[in-house]
Structure formats: structure tokens, C-alpha cells
Amino acid sequence: MLIENRTFDELKVGDKAELNRLITADDLLVYANVSGNHNPLHIFDQDGDGDGRPEAMAPGSFIGALLGAVLGNVLPGAGALYRAQNAQFHARVFAGDELVIGVTVTDKNERETTVTLATEVRRLGDGALVLSGAAEVLAPRRKVSYNSHDLPGLVVQRxxxxxxxxxxxxxxxxxxxxxxxxxxxxxxxxxxxxxxxxxxxxxxxxxxxxxxxxxxxxxxxxxxxxxxxxxxxxxxxxxxxxxxxxxxxxxxxxxxxxxxxxxxxxxxxxxxxxxGRRFTHIFVMDVPGQPHPLLVSDAAINIAPDLKTKVDITQNAIDLAISLGIEQPKVGVLSATETVNPDIPSSIDAALLSKMADRGQITGGLVDGPLAMDNAVDIAAARTKGITSDVAGQAEILVVPNLDAGNMLAKQLTYISHAEAAGLVLGARVPIILNSRSDDDMSRLASCAVAALHHARMSGKQG
Structure with a gap:
């Protein structure tokens, strides 16, 4: 998108601009880390005032900082520098609120090339006034046009x-x-x-x-x-x-x-x-930035599973995913390629598993394969490869070719992508909670929660 600034000479009293912004719990976590303000009133799962419920209230300084997005990007835009800002707060903002941030030029100072703008933030929906005030900025003298580009991304490790x-x-x-x-x-x-x-x-x-x-x-x-x-x-x-x-x-x-x-x-x-069914291990992984949990199997028990074992691996993973609330799990059977290659045995197994699911030999989920890792989890990669599938790009379960691949994938997600991993073995009369010695408290808690949810569904005790 092409963005142009407004130079001092182009600005006129009465010029206006505004942006909309949805406030999320992750925004407040990022701001807490950047600013160093760890007031529990602003943290999504903390009770900062003792009323028994978390607040997730946006700090006033965060709301004020949102004005900079309008001033720096739109009016005046690139090259604008703050001289002063004052603000009065009229209402509180919480995670989930959408705001309209607006500025209006009220005065120009020719000698100092500064511009004064009235500033206002309102809550979308009820129109409640959140902030009012004024900002004085040094306006740009030189015209700047550029294509907007993404900053280096932030992934909140929540x-x-x-x-x-x-x-x-x-x-x-x-x-x-x-x-x-x-x-x-x-x-x-x-x-x-x-x-x-x-x-x-x-x-x-x-x-x-x-x-x-x-x-x-x-x-x-x-x-x-x-x-x-x-x-x-x-x-x-x-x-x-x-x-x-x-x-x-x-x-x-x-x-x-x-x-x-x-x-x-x-x-x-x-x-x-x-x-009667093979024991199989399933990692349930919470990967920051992913819209859903990711199940990886088998990464701990079956070293080089044959097709019959992979049927049990797939069925166990589907059963567990349903227990976790995924109504019709999408299973991507991984290989090095998304096409069947007779020289790559995992691609043949993947195609057979997909067809077995079509014929009702694997039930409860959608199974597709072979899929490479990129087009299994990324919809853009799937579209680039021309793959039309209900699973490609949105797999919730990844069935790996062998233990080596599964173990490497799970540890890459944990140590590079900062995922938390819960571990469970299925195929026995009861769930087996299988944690690594290095797992932290969240992993152990999640493993127990996964076991409890699966046991409740399989025993008919889930409400």
C-alpha cells in the first residue's frame, strides 16, 4: 500500500485523520514487556484490584501511544516529530474493545513549522469518549512516498x-x-x-x-x-x-x-x-502464533512404523483431538513431498492412509497425504502448490514418517518456536502421561488436563 505524508505547506487547519484499532490481551502483554509496567491490572489473567476477576485493562500510556500511529503514518505522516502532548482520560479500555483514534489540525506555526492537532480516542460501538487532548508536532518539510512494509514480527509466548x-x-x-x-x-x-x-x-x-x-x-x-x-x-x-x-x-x-x-x-x-491397538505417543503442542493446538505423532514410541501401525497412530491422534474439542480433526500425513513418489516410502504410506480414511477404515477425521510440512500447516504454501484439500494448510494433526522425524519436529517446535508440549500415550486401558524430565510446569499441567479430558470422554463422564 502506498503511503504519502503531508508536508507543513500542504497541511490546513481542519484537516482530519483517524485509524481503528482492536485492543487485544496480547497487545497488553507486549506493552508490559516493552514498557516494564507489569501492573497486574493490565495482565489478562491477573486480578489487580482484588475483586476476584482479571481486568485486562489497557494502561493510559498505551492508549496515548496509539495517537502516534495516526501522527506518524497518516497526518502529518512520515517525518513528523513530537514536540508536546497532553491528554485527559474519560473512560477505561479493556482487551476486546475497538477504538477510533482521531486527530484534527487546529493551528500552524509558520516560524517553527509546528502543527497543533486536537486528539481524541473513542470506543467504537457506544461512542464513549476515552481520551481528549492536543499534540504539537514538528511537521515534515519534504514529501515522502513509500510502500508500507511489515516490521519484524512479534510472537507473544502466551x-x-x-x-x-x-x-x-x-x-x-x-x-x-x-x-x-x-x-x-x-x-x-x-x-x-x-x-x-x-x-x-x-x-x-x-x-x-x-x-x-x-x-x-x-x-x-x-x-x-x-x-x-x-x-x-x-x-x-x-x-x-x-x-x-x-x-x-x-x-x-x-x-x-x-x-x-x-x-x-x-x-x-x-x-x-x-x-488391541498399538501404543502410540502423541504430543499436543501449543505453538505461539498458531490458531489451534498441533498434535504430532508418533515421536516417542514407534521407531519405524509400518502401514498397519500408522493406521493406529492416526486413529489414536484423531480420538484424542476429538476429546480436546476438535469436532472433525484435520490430519496431514507428512512426507518430503506432496506428491506420491515410489522412491519415497512415506509418500506411499501417506496416500494409502488418505484412501483408507475415504473408505472408512480410519474414522472421525479428515485425512490427507502426502503433504510436505509447509503445505500441511500454511494455507498460502498449499495454494502456491495448487493443492485443493480440506486439510492442506490447516492440519491440526501431523502424522510423521518415523520417530526420527517426529522427535526432531517436536523439539524444533519446542526449542526454536517456543511451543509447550503435552505428552500422552494412547492404546492402553488408561491414558499414560509421559513427560520429559525437562518439561516445565505448564507442560505437566497440560498433559494431565489432556489425560483427564480424554478419559472423561472415553468413559462417558464428560459434561
């Missing part, structure tokens, strides 16, 4: 999708969960925090002395928490399986032990928790 999952899981009964070997701060702290959020009712299984020592070092109490003494990791994992068979546990949560040691008794053909 994990709104996980926040919604936690809120959705709040009304559910706490999931009775066997927590295996929570013998270090992350695993114990995650279980206790999930208990505090009423997501799970933990039964701690492990070395009671180690668990107590960790709790003491963390300064937390274990009052009211059931603890079963099983100092050997393999016995603790077996005990978790026994609790499921006894009906005392509705989920299993990994603590501070190796994944293969946890899964070994669960996979036992005689005494384990098999249900």
Missing part, C-alpha cells in the same frame, strides 16, 4: 490453547493417577501442582524416603497424598499397573524413571494394559 484446555478440564472430577517414581523436583512438583489444579488425585509410588526428602527440599507438604513404598523402579511400574487392574487408578504418570522401564509392565501380554 500459551492460550493450553489455558483453554486447563479451563475445560476444571469441572471434571480429579483423575486418579498412579505417579511412578516422583523422586525429583520436576516430577513431584508437576504431580502436586496438577493436584492443586484438581486435575489429578495422585497416588505416589516409589522410594518413600526419597519422595519425602524431595518434598522437604521443595518446601511442600505431602499431607493427604497416598504414598506406596516401592524402592525399585521396575516394581513401582508394576504396582501402577496393578492399581489400574484394581480400579484404583484411572491413569499412569511417568516420574523419574526411564520410559522403557515404565512401559515394560504396561505392554506385558499377560498382565499388562493392552487393548
Amino acid at each position: 500459551h492460550r490453547h493450553f489455558e483453554k484446555l486447563l479451563k475445560r478440564a476444571e469441572p471434571l472430577a480429579a483423575l486418579k493417577t498412579a505417579v511412578v517414581c516422583p523422586e525429583e523436583p520436576n516430577s513431584l512438583g508437576g504431580a502436586l501442582k496438577a493436584r492443586d489444579h484438581t486435575l489429578i488425585e495422585p497416588i505416589l509410588i516409589g522410594d518413600t524416603d526419597k519422595i519425602a526428602e524431595v518434598a522437604s527440599a521443595m518446601g511442600v507438604t505431602l499431607d493427604g497424598v497416598e504414598i506406596l513404598h516401592e524402592p525399585l523402579h521396575r516394581n513401582a511400574a508394576r504396582k501402577a499397573v496393578e492399581l489400574v487392574h484394581e480400579g484404583r487408578a484411572e491413569a499412569i504418570m511417568k516420574g523419574h524413571l526411564h520410559t522403557d522401564m515404565l512401559l515394560r509392565p504396561i505392554l506385558d501380554k499377560q498382565t499388562g494394559l493392552r487393548m
Whole structure:
């Protein structure tokens, strides 16, 4: 878009300009970080005045700063410099309000080439006056025309999708969960925090002395928490399986032990928790900037899955996505290319999975493949490649060719794209919450929320 400024000689008293701006919670987070003003009144999930609800109120200085967009971009435009500004505030602005920011030239000073403008901000809808005042600017002398361009982008590292999952899981009964070997701060702290959020009712299984020592070092109490003494990791994992068979546990949560040691008794053909479908791991990822959660499977269990295993991987992921509130999940089956290439086995598997879904062998979602990563998640890339599909460019589930690809993708999203990842294993009688030792509190909470939501739907307890 071509933008032109208005030079001092071109400006006339009575000239007007205005812009509209929708205020979002992310705007207020960005402003808090840039300005250093961390007043909780302005933060979307904080209660700054003690009335029991978050305010997400825009700071007055933020509203005043919006005038700069009109003055710097439109009237006078490029080259304008502030000399002075005064403002009076008449109403408060909150996230979700849309504003009309306007300026009107009221005076020109020939000697100093300054312009005075009346400034006004109103709330769109009810027309309420938010701000009134005046600004004095040094007007540009030289005509400038340019094409508008995007500034370097900002992505707010707020994990709104996980926040919604936690809120959705709040009304559910706490999931009775066997927590295996929570013998270090992350695993114990995650279980206790999930208990505090009423997501799970933990039964701690492990070395009671180690668990107590960790709790003491963390300064937390274990009052009211059931603890079963099983100092050997393999016995603790077996005990978790026994609790499921006894009906005392509705989920299993990994603590501070190796994944293969946890899964070994669960996979036992005689005494384990098999249900006929392959065990598959699913990352539920909250990627900043993405409009929906992104599910990635399988990135932790099946190393080189064949077509039959990929059917279970796909079906498990669809089932979980539905539990999270995605009515008809869109599944992109990934390969290196979006066309079938006989020399690339993953492209053939992807095409077969897509056709199997068409024929009802995979149900509950829309499946398309092969898709490359770009045209699976970016609609513009899909259109550039000429792909017409209900899935391409808007996939909510990504089925990867093998564990290598899935693990690399999930870690790239986590460590480069700043995503949070919840981890769950499906295919057993109960959900298995599989966190990494490096996962933070939000990841652990989200994993418990995901498990609770899936268990509630599959057991018919979801309201």
C-alpha cells in the first residue's frame, strides 16, 4: 500500500485523520514487556484490584501511544516529530474493545513549522469518549512516498490453547493417577501442582524416603497424598499397573524413571494394559502464533512404523483431538513431498492412509497425504502448490514418517518456536502421561488436563 505524508505547506487547519484499532490481551502483554509496567491490572489473567476477576485493562500510556500511529503514518505522516502532548482520560479500555483514534489540525506555526492537532480516542460501538487532548508536532518539510512494509514480527509466548484446555478440564472430577517414581523436583512438583489444579488425585509410588526428602527440599507438604513404598523402579511400574487392574487408578504418570522401564509392565501380554491397538505417543503442542493446538505423532514410541501401525497412530491422534474439542480433526500425513513418489516410502504410506480414511477404515477425521510440512500447516504454501484439500494448510494433526522425524519436529517446535508440549500415550486401558524430565510446569499441567479430558470422554463422564 502506498503511503504519502503531508508536508507543513500542504497541511490546513481542519484537516482530519483517524485509524481503528482492536485492543487485544496480547497487545497488553507486549506493552508490559516493552514498557516494564507489569501492573497486574493490565495482565489478562491477573486480578489487580482484588475483586476476584482479571481486568485486562489497557494502561493510559498505551492508549496515548496509539495517537502516534495516526501522527506518524497518516497526518502529518512520515517525518513528523513530537514536540508536546497532553491528554485527559474519560473512560477505561479493556482487551476486546475497538477504538477510533482521531486527530484534527487546529493551528500552524509558520516560524517553527509546528502543527497543533486536537486528539481524541473513542470506543467504537457506544461512542464513549476515552481520551481528549492536543499534540504539537514538528511537521515534515519534504514529501515522502513509500510502500508500507511489515516490521519484524512479534510472537507473544502466551500459551492460550493450553489455558483453554486447563479451563475445560476444571469441572471434571480429579483423575486418579498412579505417579511412578516422583523422586525429583520436576516430577513431584508437576504431580502436586496438577493436584492443586484438581486435575489429578495422585497416588505416589516409589522410594518413600526419597519422595519425602524431595518434598522437604521443595518446601511442600505431602499431607493427604497416598504414598506406596516401592524402592525399585521396575516394581513401582508394576504396582501402577496393578492399581489400574484394581480400579484404583484411572491413569499412569511417568516420574523419574526411564520410559522403557515404565512401559515394560504396561505392554506385558499377560498382565499388562493392552487393548488391541498399538501404543502410540502423541504430543499436543501449543505453538505461539498458531490458531489451534498441533498434535504430532508418533515421536516417542514407534521407531519405524509400518502401514498397519500408522493406521493406529492416526486413529489414536484423531480420538484424542476429538476429546480436546476438535469436532472433525484435520490430519496431514507428512512426507518430503506432496506428491506420491515410489522412491519415497512415506509418500506411499501417506496416500494409502488418505484412501483408507475415504473408505472408512480410519474414522472421525479428515485425512490427507502426502503433504510436505509447509503445505500441511500454511494455507498460502498449499495454494502456491495448487493443492485443493480440506486439510492442506490447516492440519491440526501431523502424522510423521518415523520417530526420527517426529522427535526432531517436536523439539524444533519446542526449542526454536517456543511451543509447550503435552505428552500422552494412547492404546492402553488408561491414558499414560509421559513427560520429559525437562518439561516445565505448564507442560505437566497440560498433559494431565489432556489425560483427564480424554478419559472423561472415553468413559462417558464428560459434561
